[in-house]
Amino acid sequence: MNVSFTNVQKTYCTLRGKVEALRGIDLEIGQGEFFILLGPSGCGKSTTLNLTAGLELPTAGEIRFADKIVSSPEKKIFLSPRERNVAMVFQSYALYPHLSVFENIAFPLRVAKAKEIGKPVRNTAHTLGIATLLDRKPAELSGGQRQRVAIARALVRNPDLFLLDEPLSNLDAQLRTSMRAELKRLQRDTGVTTIYVTHDQTEAMTLGDRVALFRDGELVQVGTPDELYGRPRTSFAATFVGSPAMNLLPAGIQKEGDTTVITCADGRSELPQEKAWMLERLVTREALLGIRPEHITITTTAELASLKGRIETIEPLGRELLYHVRTGVGNVLVLTTEAELRLGDTVHLVFDPSHIHLFQPEHGAS
Amino acid sequence: MREESVKKILLAAAVALTTIFCLGPFIYMVLTSLSNNPDFLLPTKPFTPTLANFMAVISSESAHFLAYLRNSLVISAVVAVVTVFLASLAAYALTRLSLPGKTILLLSVLALSMFPPISLISYLFKLMSALGWVNTYAGLILPYVAWTMPLSLWILVSYFAQVPLDLDRSARIDGASRFQTLIKIILPVAAPGVFSTALLVFIFAFNEFLFALMLTVDYRSRTIPVGIALFEGIHGQIPWGEIMAAATITTIPVVILTLLFQKRIVQGLTRGAVKQ
Amino acid sequence: MKNKERASSSIRDRLPKILSPDREVLSGCAFLLPLFLFICALILLPVLGTFLDSLRRDLPYLPTTFVGLDNYLAIFRDAAFWNSLRFTTLFVLVSVPLEVILGLIIALVLNETFPGRAAMRAMVLIPWAIPAAVSGRIFELIYKYSYGVANYCAHLLGVGPVNWLGTDLGAFAAVVIADVWKTTPFAAILLLAGLAAISEDLHRQAQVDRANFVQRFSKITLPLIKPVLVVTLLFRTVDALRIFDVIFVLTGGGPGGSTNAVSLFAYTYYAAGDFGYGATASVLLFVVALGFSLAYIKMARFGEELL
Numbered sequence: 001m002n003v004s005f006t007n008v009q010k011t012y013c014t015l016r017g018k019v020e021a022l023r024g025i026d027l028e029i030g031q032g033e034f035f036i037l038l039g040p041s042g043c044g045k046s047t048t049l050n051l052t053a054g055l056e057l058p059t060a061g062e063i064r065f066a067d068k069i070v071s072s073p074e075k076k077i078f079l080s081p082r083e084r085n086v087a088m089v090f091q092s093y094a095l096y097p098h099l100s101v102f103e104n105i106a107f108p109l110r111v112a113k114a115k116e117i118g119k120p121v122r123n124t125a126h127t128l129g130i131a132t133l134l135d136r137k138p139a140e141l142s143g144g145q146r147q148r149v150a151i152a153r154a155l156v157r158n159p160d161l162f163l164l165d166e167p168l169s170n171l172d173a174q175l176r177t178s179m180r181a182e183l184k185r186l187q188r189d190t191g192v193t194t195i196y197v198t199h200d201q202t203e204a205m206t207l208g209d210r211v212a213l214f215r216d217g218e219l220v221q222v223g224t225p226d227e228l229y230g231r232p233r234t235s236f237a238a239t240f241v242g243s244p245a246m247n248l249l250p251a252g253i254q255k256e257g258d259t260t261v262i263t264c265a266d267g268r269s270e271l272p273q274e275k276a277w278m279l280e281r282l283v284t285r286e287a288l289l290g291i292r293p294e295h296i297t298i299t300t301t302a303e304l305a306s307l308k309g310r311i312e313t314i315e316p317l318g319r320e321l322l323y324h325v326r327t328g329v330g331n332v333l334v335l336t337t338e339a340e341l342r343l344g345d346t347v348h349l350v351f352d353p354s355h356i357h358l359f360q361p362e363h364g365a366s
Numbered sequence: 367m368r369e370e371s372v373k374k375i376l377l378a379a380a381v382a383l384t385t386i387f388c389l390g391p392f393i394y395m396v397l398t399s400l401s402n403n404p405d406f407l408l409p410t411k412p413f414t415p416t417l418a419n420f421m422a423v424i425s426s427e428s429a430h431f432l433a434y435l436r437n438s439l440v441i442s443a444v445v446a447v448v449t450v451f452l453a454s455l456a457a458y459a460l461t462r463l464s465l466p467g468k469t470i471l472l473l474s475v476l477a478l479s480m481f482p483p484i485s486l487i488s489y490l491f492k493l494m495s496a497l498g499w500v501n502t503y504a505g506l507i508l509p510y511v512a513w514t515m516p517l518s519l520w521i522l523v524s525y526f527a528q529v530p531l532d533l534d535r536s537a538r539i540d541g542a543s544r545f546q547t548l549i550k551i552i553l554p555v556a557a558p559g560v561f562s563t564a565l566l567v568f569i570f571a572f573n574e575f576l577f578a579l580m581l582t583v584d585y586r587s588r589t590i591p592v593g594i595a596l597f598e599g600i601h602g603q604i605p606w607g608e609i610m611a612a613a614t615i616t617t618i619p620v621v622i623l624t625l626l627f628q629k630r631i632v633q634g635l636t637r638g639a640v641k642q
Numbered sequence: 643m644k645n646k647e648r649a650s651s652s653i654r655d656r657l658p659k660i661l662s663p664d665r666e667v668l669s670g671c672a673f674l675l676p677l678f679l680f681i682c683a684l685i686l687l688p689v690l691g692t693f694l695d696s697l698r699r700d701l702p703y704l705p706t707t708f709v710g711l712d713n714y715l716a717i718f719r720d721a722a723f724w725n726s727l728r729f730t731t732l733f734v735l736v737s738v739p740l741e742v743i744l745g746l747i748i749a750l751v752l753n754e755t756f757p758g759r760a761a762m763r764a765m766v767l768i769p770w771a772i773p774a775a776v777s778g779r780i781f782e783l784i785y786k787y788s789y790g791v792a793n794y795c796a797h798l799l800g801v802g803p804v805n806w807l808g809t810d811l812g813a814f815a816a817v818v819i820a821d822v823w824k825t826t827p828f829a830a831i832l833l834l835a836g837l838a839a840i841s842e843d844l845h846r847q848a849q850v851d852r853a854n855f856v857q858r859f860s861k862i863t864l865p866l867i868k869p870v871l872v873v874t875l876l877f878r879t880v881d882a883l884r885i886f887d888v889i890f891v892l893t894g895g896g897p898g899g900s901t902n903a904v905s906l907f908a909y910t911y912y913a914a915g916d917f918g919y920g921a922t923a924s925v926l927l928f929v930v931a932l933g934f935s936l937a938y939i940k941m942a943r944f945g946e947e948l949l
Contacts, residue, residue, distance in 0.1 A: 055535055081539045094536035098554040107550075108540035153540070369854060380751045381762065388765050391823065394791050395780050405789035452676040459673035463666050473939050475677075478685055480935035482884035484905040485928040488917050489691030490684065512684035515677055544669050573773035575887040576905075580912070591775035595891045606783055613776045617768075624771045628764040631771075635828070636835040 001066045001160040001193050003029040003052065008061030010047050010217075021047040023217040024061065029195065029210075034187050037197045038204040039214030040240070045197045048214075049163050052195060053088050054081040065160065087154035088163040091170065093146045095138040095153075101125070102134040105153045112157065124156040127186075144175050151183075155190065162187070162194040168203065180207060201241050205229065213237050235359040238290045244322060247296075248359070249329045251289035253282065262289055262356070265328030267307030269351050271358070278358040290357035293335035297350040298323060300341070306348035307332070311341055325349065392617070399614045404606035419611035430585035431612055434593035439619070441503060441589065442571040445510040446564045449518050452511070454560065457522035458548045462534055472523065479516035483576045491580050501583040509577050514567045521566070524637040525559025526552060562634035565627055569620070590616050689928065695921035702915035713922040723923060725899060726907040729814075733903065734882045737818045737825075742875055744822065745829025752830065753837045770827040778891030781820040782807075785892075810900040813893050817901050820888050825881070829874050836870030837863065869941075876938035883931050 010022040022044045029035045037045035050056045051063060051071060057078055063071040070079045087108075096104050105121045114120075125131045128148040138146055147167060154162060167183075168176045184207055187194050198204055204211045205225040213220040213228065221233045232238035232246075239245045252263045260271040260279065269289070271278070302308070309327035323334040325347060332349060341347060398404050402414035423431045460468050490509055491500070499505035529552055537547040553560060575591045582588040594616065597609050624631065699709045717723045752763055769777065784792045785806035793803040806812040840863065848858045864871075886905040889895065895902035895910070902910075904927045911920030 053535075053539055055538065082541045082543065086539060088536070088539045090532045090536060092530065092532045094530065094532035096533065096537075096551055096555070098557075107537070107542075111537075111541040111546065153536075373855060377751060377754060377756065380747065381756070384748055384751060384762070385765065387823070388769055388827075390791075391777070391780050391784060392768070394784060398783060404783070407791060407794045408789050411789075452680065455673040456677040459670045463670040463673075465667060465670045465674075471674075475681070476939060477932070477935050478681060480880045480931060480938070481685065481689060482905060482924070482927050482931050484884065484886065484908050485692050485924040485931075486685060486688040488695060488912055488921055488924065489688035491912075492691070492917075493688070508680075509684050512680040515680055519677065544673075569771055573771075573775075575773065575775050575890075576909070579890075591773035591887070594773075594779055595775040595887075597779075606786075609779055610783065613780060616776055617772050620771045620773075621768055624767050625764045628760075628767055631767060632763070632831055632835075635831055 002031045003027075003161065003193065003195070004062075004064045004067075005048070006062040006064075008048070008051065008063060009059045010044075010051060010056070011059045020217050022051075022058070025214075025217075025219050027212060027219070027222065029193065032191045032193055034184070034194045034196065034207060034209045036204040036208035036211040037195060037214060038199070038201060038211050038240075039220075040199060042216075043214040044217040045199075045214045046165055047217075049088075049165055049195060049197050052161070053086050053163055054079055054084050085157075085160040086163055087157065087159035087161070088165065089147075089150045089154050089167045091166040093138075093150040093167075093170075095146055095149055097138050099137075100134065101130065101136050101138070101141070101149050104138065104149055105134075105156050107153065108157045114157075120156050121152075124152045127155075128152045143171055144179065147171065147179065151186070155186075155192075159192060162190075162192045164194065164196045166198055167196075168198075169200070176203075183207065202243060205241065213240065232290070232357065235288050235290065235362065238357060238359065242292055244293050244333050244335060246290045246292045246357070247332050248288045248290050249332065250361070251287050251329070251358075253279070253285050253287055253358075262287070262358070264289055264307055267327075267329075267349065267351070268305040269353055269356055271356065272353050275356065275358070281360050282358060283360055286361060288359040288361050289351075290359055291351045291355060293322065293333040295352040295355035296332070296334045296336075297352070298325070298334045298336055298338055298341070298347050299350070300345065300347055302348050303350055306350045308346065308348055311343055311345045311347060314341070314343060323347075395610045395613050395617075398606055399610035401607060404610075419605075419607040420615070422605075423608050423611045423615070426608075429597070429608070429612075430588070431593065431615075433585040434588055434590045435616070437503070437585075437587055438572055438590040441506050441510065441587075442568045444503075444507050445514060445571040446568040448507070449511045449514045449567050450522070450560060450564045453515055453518035453522050453563070454526075454548065454553060456519055457526045458544075458552060460519075460523055461526040461529075462531070462544075472520070475516045475519055479520075483513075487576055487580050490577070494581055500581055501587050503587055505581050506578060506587060506589070509581070510571045510574065513574070513577070514570050517570070518563050518567055521563045521634050521637050522556075522559065525556045525563075529555050558630065559634075559637075562627075562630040565623065565630055566634045569623070569631075572620070692921045692924050692928070695917050696925045698918045700916070700918035700921070706918075709918070713918055717919070717922050717926070722899060722902070723904075723907060726902040726904045726923075729901055730883060730885070730904045732814070733818065733821075733885065734879055737821050738875060738878045738882050740818065740822050741826045741829045741878055742833075742871070744826045745874070746833050746871075748826065748830040749833035749837055752834050766827045766830060768827075769824050770831075772824075774824060774887035775891050777820065777824050778888045781816065781823075781888075782892050785812075785816050807893055808897055810897065813897055813901045817889055817892055820892055821882070821885065824888065825878065829878060832874045832877070833867065833870060836867040839870075840866050872941050873938065876934060876941060880931055880934045880938060883927065883934065 005025055005027040007024045007026060008022055009020075009024050012019040012021055025044075025048065037048055039045045047056070051058050054070065058071050058073060060073055062069060065084060069075060069077050070084055071077065096107065099107065102121055105124060106117050109117045109120065122131065122134070125134055128151055130145060130148045130152060133141060133145060133149070138149065141149065150167070168179055171179060180203060196207060208225055210222065210224055211228055212222045215236055221228060221237045223231075228237060228241045232241060235248055239248060249264050254261045254263060260276070262269045262271055307327050307329070309325040309332060311323055312326045312331070313324035315322040315324070320335055320337050321339055323336070323341065325332045325334055327349070334349065397406070399419050400415050400417070402416045402418065403411055405411050406413040423429060459465065460472060494500045494505045533551055533555065534547055537551050542550065573591060574589070575595070578589040578592045582592060594609065594612050597612060598604060696713055697708060697710060698706050699712070700706045748766060752759065752766070784790050787793060787803060787805055787808065792806060796802070796804055804812055806816045844862055845858060848862055853861065884905055885903050886909065889901055889903050889906055890909070893901045895906045904923055908920040908923035908927070911923070
């Protein structure tokens with residue numbers, strides 16, 4: 001089932017005044033997509049999820065499921081969660097503590113007065129590997145097991161839409177990685193349209209078919225993980241996605257004949273032709289040059305057009321090392337397998353031109 | 367170290383004195399109920415243990431003691447169930463739904479619980495008379511339900527507020543209506559608190575005096591507190607032995623409840639009055 | 643399909659904004675309705691009714707007429723009323739501090755760990771748990787001049803038998819003692835909760851800083867339980883103002899009306915059928931109690947965090 005949002009807004013009236021959680025977002029989510037809502041806390045992604053589930057009413061705008069309106073304040077249409085066929089997994093799992101695992105999973109079926117309860121519950125439990133835990137109570141289960149019960153409860157009634165609100169954030173790192181893979185496999189097997197909220201960009205990148213990046217109630221960018229990684233639209237998107245974060249360096253733009261040259265202190269880079277469109281983003285001659293730590297070459301030999309700097313900190317990350325280099329334009333992070341450099345070394349940085357980005361500096365940011 | 371031993375002595379003395387203070391009157395009550403003559407403390411009178419007082423109280427038709435006991439137990443139980451259920455509905459709404467003026471409502475309800483009963487009873491009496499409900503169970507149950515609502519609401523709100531909202535959301539998404547969520551999820555999860563509240567309501571209804579005094583006339587609906595208060599005996603001399611026997615029998619269920627559920631009772635009371 | 647949607651939505655559009663209900667508010671009202679009905683019909687309405695009654699001459703066998711403030715003027719000239727007011731005030735001033743101090747002592751005791759503490763906590767609750775009328779009768783027996791245990795103890799102490807219920811002072815003392823016995827547990831429970839809320843670390847810190855028990859009590863315990871103390875005092879004050887059960891059973895207002903609380907004063911008129919005059923006394927008591935309860939609520943002010 002596909003989902004669409006048209007100019008959806010949500011404003012809360014609190015004791016402290018009005019809070020605009022969503023400022024008018026438009027989204028199209030396709031059938032069977034694993035769609036990620038990504039962003040820092042307070043950006044509106046959880047609000048979007050709640051509005052999709054029918055737990056809250058939008059202040060304005062329209063939400064449709066497969067072209068049928070489910071929420072529209074203007075048209076006075078609002079379907080309660082009961083009337084939408086959605087399932088949701090919460091960060092806290094929200095398992096009913098007084099019911100056994102079997103009864104937890106069976107709950108939606110019992111409420112809907114389904115004729116068959118035992119078989120679907122057992123099948124779903126089996127799919128999620130918790131068939132042996134059906135008699136236990138939630139308090140007796142581990143975090144990972146509880147999560148599986150929550151997922152089982154969601155999937156047992158074959159929902160049209162599967163919503164997840166930061167389900168992995170309460171698990172330890174190892175469990176998180178294995179659950180990520182399992183969730184991906186599960187979604188592929190069932191083919192149910194999934195909307196997944198997270199603040200962890202690694203999760204977003206590995207799980208999602210497409211990602212919507214939120215900030216302060218607005219959509220910054222929507223695209224595949226590759227698009228967000230390789231063609232971020234703003235400096236915020238550029239630094240939010242990818243770890244370690246992209247370097248943003250103040251740079252000057254100069255035209256030298258046919259080519260555009262970007263200067264960072266003593267470093268120079270030529271802007272490739274295919275990236276000329278980035279210039280249209282800029283309003284002034286001052287720009288931010290974006291280059292990811294993994295796209296910088298670091299050498300001790302001076303090269304033409306390289307940026308000079310000194311190594312301040314070295315972070316060994318196993319296979320690679322992260323160098324913090326102090327240059328004339330600020331601290332630059334370099335991720336490389338080059339392991340022969342030492343603290344205090346003078347080094348030269350060369351930026352890979354095919355991976356250069358240009359952004360307009362935001363107010364007060366540089 | 368001296369402070370330690372001084373403290374220990376003081377503590378022991380305090381415990382002893384508190385015990386005498388609390389239990390003294392009870393012991394006297396039980397002794398008198400078991401004594402053949404109530405003046406057994408006089409040097410010239412002996413203490414002859416006997417169960418005659420108990421037999422007299424239970425078997426005496428004119429005393430109606432068993433009727434009073436039955437009335438009290440039935441009325442208190444019904445009030446406990448009804449009040450807690452209705453207050454649960456309200457507590458659910460106040461803790462889960464966004465409504466205007468919630469705090470004001472809650473504080474106003476709290477103020478209601480502090481009204482002097484005497485300021486209500488005259489009109490209540492007229493109302494019940496007009497409805498023909500004086501001296502009936504309904505005539506006591508309904509005012510009691512209203513009277514114990516504020517306290518129940520207050521305590522239940524504090525318990526419900528501790529049930530995570532995610533449980534509600536999950537139930538709603540699973541298709542449950544708000545009422546189903548309350549019955550199937552919130553009440554079971556908050557069961558200890560609901561039980562504490564019911565216990566307190568039972569005790570308050572059981573012990574209530576003024577309403578029962580004015581809204582009942584005879585054994586058909588009169589409750590124990592009024593029965594014992596008005597127990598005068600037939601022959602002019604107050605039958606203390608029998609009165610104390612009646613009192614002893616009355617306090618037995620209360621004492622059992624208190625001993626069994628003191629933790630729950632204390633929890634409920636403190637939630638009703640102290641900042642958590 | 644689309645046309646139908648358009649038609650129905652235009653009807654909804656024509657509904658005035660106020661009538662189109664927010665579903666949540668609607669179900670909220672449904673849930674609150676029973677409570678609201680009960681409270682309006684059986685608490686607010688009677689209070690209002692009593693107010694109105696106080697403005698009427700309401701006697702048996704005579705037609706009920708509106709007399710305006712005549713009842714109030716009469717009651718302000720009534721020495722018996724002022725007497726009952728005086729007694730009630732004295733009662734509150736004596737018994738409430740007594741309850742709270744004793745309650746604090748008991749709470750301090752219960753806050754310590756010792757064997758049988760749970761049993762003692764249950765035992766302390768029992769006087770609170772029994773009906774006030776029953777405790778009234780027990781104390782009536784205790785204070786019996788000829789063979790009650792109170793005079794038995796007095797005899798043991800070498801003091802002559804006290805005419806508890808027959809003298810003004812004796813009756814006052816008897817009533818205060820009976821009420822304190824019944825209500826101290828409640829004060830103790832509240833104060834215990836307040837004491838338990840004080841972190842053990844604070845006491846240990848003070849002990850390390852070489853403060854003795856008295857100093858720890860006055861500098862740490864007392865200030866930290868001040869809010870609970872104030873709440874308990876106000877709560878008990880409102881309760882003490884409406885005292886009825888114990889006095890009805892123990893003294894019946896005597897001897898000679900010296901222990902006539904305002905509640906009992908009003909009741910006596912009700913029992914005689916004079917609803918107008920009784921209502922007047924009830925209203926005055928209500929106003930005083932309301933004043934204290936508003937102060938209590940203002941002090942407590944803890945409704946907000948819950949919601």
